[in-house]
Amino acid sequence: MAESDETSKMRERLLRFERESRYLRKDSDERKVLEEVFDRSTQLAIEELIARKDLSELYGVVSAGKEARVYRGEDRAKDPVAVKIYLVSASDFRKRMSYIAGDRRFGKLPSGSRDTIYLWTRKEFKNLQLADTAGIRVPKPRAFLKNILIMEYVGVPPQPAPTFAESEVDEADYKWTFETIGTLWRKAKMVHADFSEFNVFKTPEGDVLFDMGSAVLATHPQAVQFLKRDVSNMVRFFRKRGISGKSPEEWAEEITR
Ligand SMILES: Nc1ncnc2c1ncn2[C@@H]1O[C@H](COP(=O)(O)OP(=O)(O)O)[C@@H](O)[C@H]1O
Ligand SMILES: [Mg+2]
Secondary structure, X not given: OOOOHHHHHHHHHHHHHHHHOOOOOOHHHHHHHHHHOXXXXXXXHHHHXXXXXXXXXXXXXXXXXXXXXXXXXXXXXXOEEEEEEEOOOOOOHHHHHHHHOOOOOOOOOOOOHHHHHHHHHHHHHHHHHHHHHOOOOOOOEEEEXXXXXXXXXXXXOOOOOOEHHHOOOOHHHHHHHHXXXXXXXXXXXXXXXXXXOOOEEEEOOEEEEOOOOOOEEOOOOOHHHHHHHHHHHHHHHXXXXXXXXXXXXXXXXXXXX
């Protein structure tokens, strides 16, 4: 299939950024990136997002995880955006099922891994919207298409904001954490389900919760179990950093009361 000039230029540029940011170490890595991240359908989706004016530039990789890569981009107004591209070939899609099944927003379950990833992307977008509406500080969702999610860039480009894991944390962060878990539960009627020191940015303007693909509605059969796990993880993290208060049981009880 013939590739448009735009697409191949975009791909060349992305590869160069990946090389420069040393996410690519050997030739086989390079081939893998091409196949896994920029498969034909992802390239077309990027073109479509550009045509729709949701995106105008794509720069280097900010993060290269197992399941998703996050790029820095720019919108039409040259404001920075984060572009999260889920890897369609990631083999963990079965694991995701338990975070989708039981969510009444999404009806019939997809049968293949590609559709599962597309649904996951849509779910993260919806979850960000829901949290945003409830007044929780998250990266503002901008657009999504297939396996690509565009959102507000948090940090001072080219750097993303540091996470709790990379920052000093204090009592105010502790307070924010459990208030946020509580507001999510009571107002957004949602559980993050992957709340951890790696999924909260600490910025001069305040803490920002992100990575919301796993989040489930409070009606999900395992919602309470996920909430308890989120609470335990954060109690453990703050304890390691010398900040303690209520036990996980007390927090869970207080939040769901
Ligand atoms: N909105 C954003 N603005 C800036 N950087 C981001 C944004 N979202 C994600 N990142 C960067 O990508 C990393 C991984 O993002 P995350 O959503 O947690 O993906 P993963 O599913 O790989 O954990 C973050 O730690 C951060 O460095
Ligand atoms: Mg994460």
